[in-house]
Amino acid sequence: MTMRHLVIAMLLMLAQAAIAGVPPTHFVVFLSSGEDIRCALAHRPKVVFGDDVVTVVDGDLTLEYPVGMVHKYRICEPAHDIDAVAPVAAGEGEFLWRDGDIVLSGFAEGERVGVYDLRGGVLLLASIHAGQPMVISTAPYTAGVYIVKVGAQSFKFMK
Numbered sequence: 001m002t003m004r005h006l007v008i009a010m011l012l013m014l015a016q017a018a019i020a021g022v023p024p025t026h027f028v029v030f031l032s033s034g035e036d037i038r039c040a041l042a043h044r045p046k047v048v049f050g051d052d053v054v055t056v057v058d059g060d061l062t063l064e065y066p067v068g069m070v071h072k073y074r075i076c077e078p079a080h081d082i083d084a085v086a087p088v089a090a091g092e093g094e095f096l097w098r099d100g101d102i103v104l105s106g107f108a109e110g111e112r113v114g115v116y117d118l119r120g121g122v123l124l125l126a127s128i129h130a131g132q133p134m135v136i137s138t139a140p141y142t143a144g145v146y147i148v149k150v151g152a153q154s155f156k157f158m159k
Contacts, residue, residue, distance in 0.1 A: 025041055025076075026038050026039060026040055026041060026075070026076055027039045027041060027045055027047060027056075027073070027075050028073060028074050028076055029047075029054065029070060030070070030071045030072045030073065030074070031065060031070060031071060032069050032070070032071045037056060039058040041075070045057060045058040046058075047073075049067075051067070052066060052067055053065065053067065054066075054067055092106065092153065093106040093107035093150055093151070093153060095148065095150075097157060100137070101135050101136060101138060102135070102136040102155070102157065103133050103135050103136075104128065104133060104136070104148075104150060105133035105134075107150050107151065108128065108151075109128055109129065109130035109131075110127055111128040111150055112125070112126075112127055112151070113126045113128060113134065113136075113148070113149070113150050114150075115136065115146060115147070115148050115149075116147045116148075116149065117144065117145075117146055117147075118144070118145050118147070123141065123146070124136065128150070136148070138159050141159050142159070143159055144158070144159060145157070145158045
């Protein structure tokens with residue numbers, strides 16, 4: 001692929017994103033190994049396509065990859081790690097958000113419950129009682145992000 005083809009491809013990707021109405025936020029280089037390198041466009045990454053090497057400079061970080069390792073590249077919207085929501089398996093508990101309360105159901109009796117802030121501060125420690133869902137009111141919590149942990153399962157919520 002020549003430099004001219006690369007420039008035209010990048011311009012077409014920018015135009016496609018503008019037409020779709022979703023502003024692009026990342027430049028992503030997909031490597032043939034399956035790894036991908038994401039650079040926020042807000043950081044103004046510099047990407048140089050040389051004859052043998054693709055160089056990505058994002059702030060203080062400089063990465064170089066042989067051209068043969070670069071499978072494709074894209075300018076795209078924000079990435080997320082959610083591919084699908086898995087159904088609750090038999091024997092697993094369930095976290096529900098209902099009217100500002102957290103409802104825990106399906107957990108074993110005596111299972112330890114903890115609510116933590118993002119600094120690791122403990123806001124609540126309790127145990128599951130048999131035969132009834134546990135309801136945790138979020139009314140006392142200020143705006144922020146919190147983690148509820150029950151056994152090996154955890155749930156993040158934002159108030």
